[in-house]
Amino acid sequence: SPQIVWLRRDLRMADQPALYAAAQAGPVIPVYVFDQDRAGDHAYGGASKVWLHHSLESLGKSYGARNSRIVLRRGDAPQVLAALADETGATCIHAMRHYEPWWKEAEDELRDALGEDTKLCLYDGNYLLPPGSVTTGSGDPYKIYTPFSKAMLERLPPRDPLPEPGTIHSPDGWPESDELADWDLLPTKPDWAGGIRDFWDFGEDAAHDRLEWWTDVVAEYDEGRNLPSEDITSRLSPHLHWGEISPAQVWHKLKDKRSDGWKTYAKEVIWRDYTQNVIDQFPDYPTQSYRDYDERTLWRNPNAGHLIAQDLECWQKGMTGYPIVDAGMRQLWQTGWMHNRVRMICASFLVKHLLIDWRFGEQWYWDCLVDADYGNNGVNWQWISGTGVDSNMFVRIMAPLTQSEKFDAAAYIREYVPELADLDDACIHDPPDDRRGDYPVKMIGHKEARERALEAYRSSKD
Numbered sequence: 001s002p003q004i005v006w007l008r009r010d011l012r013m014a015d016q017p018a019l020y021a022a023a024q025a026g027p028v029i030p031v032y033v034f035d036q037d038r039a040g041d042h043a044y045g046g047a048s049k050v051w052l053h054h055s056l057e058s059l060g061k062s063y064g065a066r067n068s069r070i071v072l073r074r075g076d077a078p079q080v081l082a083a084l085a086d087e088t089g090a091t092c093i094h095a096m097r098h099y100e101p102w103w104k105e106a107e108d109e110l111r112d113a114l115g116e117d118t119k120l121c122l123y124d125g126n127y128l129l130p131p132g133s134v135t136t137g138s139g140d141p142y143k144i145y146t147p148f149s150k151a152m153l154e155r156l157p158p159r160d161p162l163p164e165p166g167t168i169h170s171p172d173g174w175p176e177s178d179e180l181a182d183w184d185l186l187p188t189k190p191d192w193a194g195g196i197r198d199f200w201d202f203g204e205d206a207a208h209d210r211l212e213w214w215t216d217v218v219a220e221y222d223e224g225r226n227l228p229s230e231d232i233t234s235r236l237s238p239h240l241h242w243g244e245i246s247p248a249q250v251w252h253k254l255k256d257k258r259s260d261g262w263k264t265y266a267k268e269v270i271w272r273d274y275t276q277n278v279i280d281q282f283p284d285y286p287t288q289s290y291r292d293y294d295e296r297t298l299w300r301n302p303n304a305g306h307l308i309a310q311d312l313e314c315w316q317k318g319m320t321g322y323p324i325v326d327a328g329m330r331q332l333w334q335t336g337w338m339h340n341r342v343r344m345i346c347a348s349f350l351v352k353h354l355l356i357d358w359r360f361g362e363q364w365y366w367d368c369l370v371d372a373d374y375g376n377n378g379v380n381w382q383w384i385s386g387t388g389v390d391s392n393m394f395v396r397i398m399a400p401l402t403q404s405e406k407f408d409a410a411a412y413i414r415e416y417v418p419e420l421a422d423l424d425d426a427c428i429h430d431p432p433d434d435r436r437g438d439y440p441v442k443m444i445g446h447k448e449a450r451e452r453a454l455e456a457y458r459s460s461k462d
């Protein structure tokens with residue numbers, strides 16, 4: 001009897017346990033349901049939709065090459081899937097497990113909506129180890145990264161990756177499907193996605209090509225990962241987020257590299273597991289501060305209406321007058337990605353220099369990142385803003401100009417802030433006012449911003 005594979009952020013053929021199990025059990029009906037309402041504030045952002053379109057297109061071709069296809073439907077996922085199960089007589093819906101609260105809810109609703117003859121089978125494999133499975137001695141999930149990471153390293157490696165299924169049988173007839181183009185995931189007028197298309201190759205093959213390239217470069221990661229002018233990070237984040245590649249595939253490909261680069265890299269991939277453990281425990285974490293501050297006195301936004309809106313816009317558009325911040329924000333806008341060091345600098349600038357509530361930043365990154373991830377984004381924003389479960393970062397205020405020099409961002413600034421391209425290394429990080437041309441002066445001085453932030457912090461913590 002037919003087997004439905006419910007695709008979400010697991011858009012690959014190999015090491016896809018739900019597909020693998022379905023293919024062994026009967027004819028396979030792969031389905032992607034575009035359910036834009038369920039996630040509320042975290043409905044797909046603009047850049048995510050662009051990636052999703054291309055990733056589905058690429059996966060559709062892979063299924064096509066196996067004489068199969070992806071059925072595309074729109075609407076409330078549990079209802080759509082229950083109806084499809086009725087329509088096709090499917091006896092099981094196979095799906096990878098996801099930890100965003102709206103997906104956990106959808107899984108519960110789906111179980112309730114399915115008739116007696118259809119089961120829902122969930123599989124692990126989008127994380128190194130199943131979130132929630134690595135616990136303290138007393139059986140509780142970890143809240144803090146460092147002990148979590150130590151416990152993970154004791155349990156790793158992850159299981160060996162599965163191959164693609166041998167045969168994928170088709171059902172007797174194919175259910176109707178939407179056309180991908182009708183979902184309007186791509187922008188038209190204006191088409192702002194050109195920079196994203198130039199910067200990325202989408203889909204499972206592209207993910208493996210990048211991993212292949214990365215096996216030679218990972219040795220340099222320990223030193224190179226902080227240098228935004230260089231291409232010394234894996235740039236696998238959107239591929240991992242959309243499940244075009246699994247972390248187990250990444251791990252097993254690199255595990256024999258004995259370099260310090262690999263050891264540091266492994267810890268970053270563990271961060272990705274960590275953030276899922278956090279949202280599994282605290283589903284509202286990306287929208288609610290964990291620590292108890294008086295946020296009415298901490299942030300400027302509640303009382304300063306239009307000023308905040310203007311400041312937020314300068315930050316979003318990359319017009320703060322701090323070249324490293326503006327280069328980062330413009331890289332984000334153009335390519336859908338930003339270097340990790342600069343993500344931190346820009347986030348810190350918003351919450352500390354501008355004293356704007358971290359949730360505005362979280363939402364902007366959410367809309368612009370091709371790797372926008374509920375756990376990774378929310379957890380990193382709360383980490384930078386010092387409102388999260390881990391040690392208090394609020395008083396650690398990053399100095400953007402020092403960071404820019406220290407991590408040698410001159411070439412990066414020249415690329416993304418072309419109006420400064422003619423300046424030499426000595427002054428590009430902080431150009432004198434008479435050499436800025438059309439480029440804006442600094443919105444606020446670093447010393448003044450730092451003092452204002454510390455004062456706001458002091459008055460909000462008791």
Ligand code: FAD
Pocket residue numbers: 225233234235236237238240241268269270271272275338339340341343344347365369371372373374376377378380381384
């Ligand atoms: P690499 O340095 O090559 O790291 C390898 C992989 O490890 C990444 O692909 C990613 O999956 C994971 N990883 C690395 N750093 C982190 C981290 N700090 N937290 C969680 N996972 C990590 N990452 C996202 O994937 N989605 C987001 O929405 C996101 N939002 C962020 C917001 C802020 C404010 C900050 C400071 C960081 C955010 N990150 C996010 C984490 C990190 O910046 C990106 O994962 C990284 O820059 C992606 O580039 P890469 O693949 O070259 O990373």
